[in-house]
Amino acid sequence: MSAPMAHLRIRRGSAAAMPRYDEFVVPFEDGQTVLDALLWIRARRDPSLAIRYSCINGNVCKECTMAIDGVVNYACITRLRSDAPMTLEPLPGKRLLRDLVTEMRPPRERVR
């Protein structure tokens, strides 16, 4: 029996480019989060995948907010699934910067 895997479809690209979806297969462990899977992908498959996160698992910074299977949630507290593919997309209604990263900064907190 093969080890359980999680299948992720992740929307990639910037506001200027046509969006595409990349697929990643990630080793699945019970209890893992979506953010765990994204960090695994960045370290071992594709470091160019842009994500926002800070507190990692405290659910205090709110930076990892994204659309997970169409529902807005925090990647750090959403459990990974191995029984069905998961689709990850940037937060809707915010300007897209790159991949899963949107402009979350209030206008006053930008360089210009």
Add this chain to the structure above:
Amino acid sequence: MSHIATDVLVVGAGGAGMYAAIAAARAGAERVLLADKSLVGRGGATVMAQMTVAAALGEECPDEWTAHLEDTLASGRGLCDEALAAILCRDAPARIREMGEWRVGWARRADGRIAQVTAPGHSRPRCCYVDFLNTGPAVAATLRRRVANIAAIRRVSNLNVTDIVTSPGTADGTADGTADGEAIGAVALDVAAGEPVTIAAGAVVIATGGLSRIFARNSASANMGGDGYALALAAGAELVDMEFVQFFPIGHLAPRLVGMDPIMWDPFRYKLGGRLLDGNGREFLADYGSDERDGYTTPRDLATYAIHQEVAAGRGSPHGGVYLSFAHLPAAALADAFGPVIERLARNGIDLGRMAVEVAPIAHYHMGGIAVDERMASRVPGLYAAGEAVGGANGANRLSGNAIPEALVFGERAGRFAAAHAAARADRADRALGWPRGAGAEAVARIRRLAEGRPGAAQPAALLEELRALMWRDVGPFRTAAGLARAAARLAELRALLPDLEIAPGRAFNPTLVDWFELRASLAAAAAVTHAARHRSESRGAHQREDFPDTDPAWARRQHVHLAPDGTFAASPAR
């Protein structure tokens, strides 16, 4: 290219940085720039802190700041910088009461007094908190509100300061050739744009927190990779006590806990005690001289040591830690102490009435850091430090509850004295508005070059993973000469790879560009820790050498290091 001129630049917007900005504005700085590589007030360690804050308020019983100082010095195992420790303990009550006035929401007794509990190492109940597990988030939210209401403070998020810029040598350059220039600003990466920014500043405060992220097992947020230590070293400042990394003994290990910080068990140890058990269900702390008959009293360095020894002897729990159990307590006591946290634990499949959890040491806090005087000034004129980035106050082992007071107390001083420095340099600040020709040019060029993207032999993200695994294995809670030598050699190899690493194309929010700068900083911080740990041939507090298990009275001194012109570490004379 964007250019910002400011009186005081504060690098890092956690608790210390936000307070430094408030204090600088209060001291008259008309322009304060509060920059964070993450989002202002959302990153760093303060927002993660679920525990307690020590201050001799005397709400529960008579207390004096001098008693707090005595406990701090004892916990520091003879190594504290007493002047800094005294400032910390003396000013903590004013800062903590001020946070109360700013409506942080300290937990209170029925009669309105601020509740204070006895954390390990304290001689009396001295540690206040915000229920439940909200101390850090509440402190951060309170400071964010204050900062937002001060017109002089400009906040910039996703601004990653990569270099402190110093003036090209002072006229009275020292005879040994170090000729430290004065800090006149910084160069930063505007992450969202992928472009350099120059910042002219009358003074700079480094408030970037610690380095626990350079260890594989940690309780850190993403931006605790040691940035401030690397910035300070490169600018010519000294670091002190770099070998003393606090490993928090009972970090959560299993079952997988989501939505909670791994250090969350400590407040419940304060309230309820709880039992530490080996893999066979036997209490073991008494074997190491801490029987906990009087409650939760075991200091962090001793608990880390005991747990490591139990695991090494084959008596660990299934995931390589020990058990923490509250199952002997009545359900009503658990419900009272844990409040809504019981529900959050249930969602993680944890029922404390029926089961124990597994815990193990994790990197949590750095006692070492930038060497400063009582004004929080480093040896580089115009360069200040605040919060965890400062070294020395906590010696070889930080007392529970001293981190948030340190953020607020040192933040207040750093902001105030940095503002005074900037005011006294008003002439220079005016010149700086024009930004001296060529200032920071090398750092600007580096950002531009890297942002172009390039192929490379390895990925910065993969090397960061390797660095963290290496530091945990060889420079973690237990150290040997062989392991430290292996770490030092590999760190040097990784450093040599920096010029040849792959950077993905695309400027906007390019994560590989951020990784590259984090790797550069983490390598410098890791090398400083390893260097100091190799030299200290004894065990003391958080620095445990398996090959030198005893504390050596001859080593009752701090190590200062700085960068020599050839890029190696040099020890400063003992003092």
